[in-house]
Amino acid sequence: MKKLRIALVISIFAIMLSACAWSSPTGQPDLEGTTWVLTAFNQNHPIEGTQPTITFEDGQVSGNASCNLFGGSYQIKGDAISFSDLFATEMYCMDPEGVMEQEHTYLELLGVAQRFELVDGILTIYTELEQTMTFQAGSTTDATIPIVEETQPTP
DSSP states (O other): OHHHHHHHHHHHHHHHHHHHTTSOTTSSOOOTTOEEEEEEETTBOOOTTOOOEEEEETTEEEEEOSSSEEEEEEEEETTEEEEEEEEEOOOOOOSSTTHHHHHHHHHHHHHTEEEEEEETTEEEEEETTOOEEEEEEEOOTTOSSOOOOOOOOOO
16 A cells, blocks of 8 residues: 555656656746747748748747848746847848848838747747748758858869
8 A cells, every 4th residue: 555655656657747747847838048039920821932030039039021130138927928129130132022022021020029829839829910920940051041061163
């Protein structure tokens, strides 16, 4: 009987520890340390050949807006989220067609974000007009900035 009680206490303790692992100490979803890749905004998919992203780190946000890199600050209170002091590099991209309009919309939506939810690895950010941006945890191995390898001239 004593062994059964010990096993029961250990089992309950293990369940409590595993429940704590699903959220940060504040009870908020742990967004940090993950690159979130935009999969849809306002029921549209990003233009093929672009990969808008967002990364959260110590109150700072950064990512790829489609053509330019961006950064700024963010604040979370419960399920409320806001971005401030957003800035972006100022390159102009002509290809793929519509990329600059997509980037403008992406940054504009971040600027009016009001709340978020993180469910089953999907991050959704909502604006006051219920416009949405949906992100999936991912990697940036398919980055939009090409890597140019050095080649030796042929004789």
